[in-house]
Amino acid sequence: MDVLLASPRGFCAGVDMAIECLNETIRCVGPKIFVYHEIVHNRIVVDHFKDQGVTFVDSVEEVPHGSTLVFSAHGVSPVVRDAARARRLRVIDATCPLVAKVHLEVIRYAREGYTILLIGHNGHDEIVGTMGESPDSVILVESPADVDQLPYDVSHKLAYLTQTTLSLDEANSVIEKLRQRYPNIESPAKEDICYATTNRQEAISTILKSADLLIVIGSQNSSNSRRLLEKGLAQGVPGHLVDGVGDLQPQWFENVKRVVMTAGASAPESAVTECIQYLKQHFNASVLDAILREENVQFPLPRELQMLRSRTPAPAANSSR
Numbered sequence: 354m355d356v357l358l359a360s361p362r363g364f365c366a367g368v369d370m371a372i373e374c375l376n377e378t379i380r381c382v383g384p385k386i387f388v389y390h391e392i393v394h395n396r397i398v399v400d401h402f403k404d405q406g407v408t409f410v411d412s413v414e415e416v417p418h419g420s421t422l423v424f425s426a427h428g429v430s431p432v433v434r435d436a437a438r439a440r441r442l443r444v445i446d447a448t449c450p451l452v453a454k455v456h457l458e459v460i461r462y463a464r465e466g467y468t469i470l471l472i473g474h475n476g477h478d479e480i481v482g483t484m485g486e487s488p489d490s491v492i493l494v495e496s497p498a499d500v501d502q503l504p505y506d507v508s509h510k511l512a513y514l515t516q517t518t519l520s521l522d523e524a525n526s527v528i529e530k531l532r533q534r535y536p537n538i539e540s541p542a543k544e545d546i547c548y549a550t551t552n553r554q555e556a557i558s559t560i561l562k563s564a565d566l567l568i569v570i571g572s573q574n575s576s577n578s579r580r581l582l583e584k585g586l587a588q589g590v591p592g593h594l595v596d597g598v599g600d601l602q603p604q605w606f607e608n609v610k611r612v613v614m615t616a617g618a619s620a621p622e623s624a625v626t627e628c629i630q631y632l633k634q635h636f637n638a639s640v641l642d643a644i645l646r647e648e649n650v651q652f653p654l655p656r657e658l659q660m661l662r663s664r665t666p667a668p669a670a671n672s673s674r
């Protein structure tokens with residue numbers, strides 16, 4: 354069996370930053386801290402921090418007054434920020450800068466009097482936070498069929514934005530429909546679907562053509578991981594989305610000659626390595642790297658954490674003899 358290992362895969366710059374953010378916050382104030390929603394949508398990552406004593410909450414009211422609260426990579430709405438301020442929490446904001454950019458676009462379009470059509474998935478943390486920037490101005494559009502239901506005429510001041518982790522094909526089908534119906538619709542100069550989502554989808558696009566099976570490492574609630582699985586299905590390649598090696602089932606690989614393996618933007622490389630080891634051990638797999646392009650994006654830690662860090666002594670260096 355051949356395993357084509359897609360690259361880029363796994364952690365993106367936003368996830369790297371959010372995880373470093375949480376690690377550094379723990380180093381500065383200890384593990385008795387709170388995180389609003391999952392820091393990133395990955396069970397292994399979240400369990401790792403839970404094991405250290407971090408508490409994940411879905412409501413600011415669960416956080417004791419004066420505690421430290423980290424906002425996840427998916428961003429939060431102003432209502433959540435206000436609630437944290439009211440409880441006098443020390444907030445560390447690990448929102449990915451590419452999500453924060455979409456928030457700023459909502460604020461700008463709303464100020465200019467636009468109705469904003471936000472293309473995305475109902476209920477996703479990122480969508481909830483983004484819509485919260487201007488709830489009266491933002492309408493969620495999930496599919497081309499939703500475009501037909503919009504009550505606006507062609508002269509209405511409209512702009513569209515997208516969730517950062519959509520399928521490129523799906524988003525384009527909605528955008529095409531919007532442009533047909535509203536030729537004057539505004540949009541930002543630069544695409545909102547982020548570089549990491551784009552790269553991970555493009556990295557499997559060509560190699561799927563020769564594959565019998567797609568394995569995506571990632572959690573069920575990870576939007577960009579699900580989009581990778583859907584891409585396989587759209588190209589007629591069956592697939593499975595797994596957190597890690599414990600989810601692999603031997604019967605999936607019977608009579609399979611070529612597997613494409615990738616990982617969503619929040620999935621750790623250790624989970625990929627364990628899956629590869631399993632396939633080598635049980636199916637004599639040969640691994641071939643399928644590298645589309647290199648990624649070298651990095652995001653700085655949030656300013657409030659940099660300040661906290663500057664006031665916290667660095668850990669003592671290991672002395673070796």
Ligand code: SF4
Pocket residue numbers: 365366367368426449450451452517518547548549550577618
């Ligand atoms: S997937 Fe994109 S938007 Fe989401 S955290 Fe990663 S870089 Fe940021």
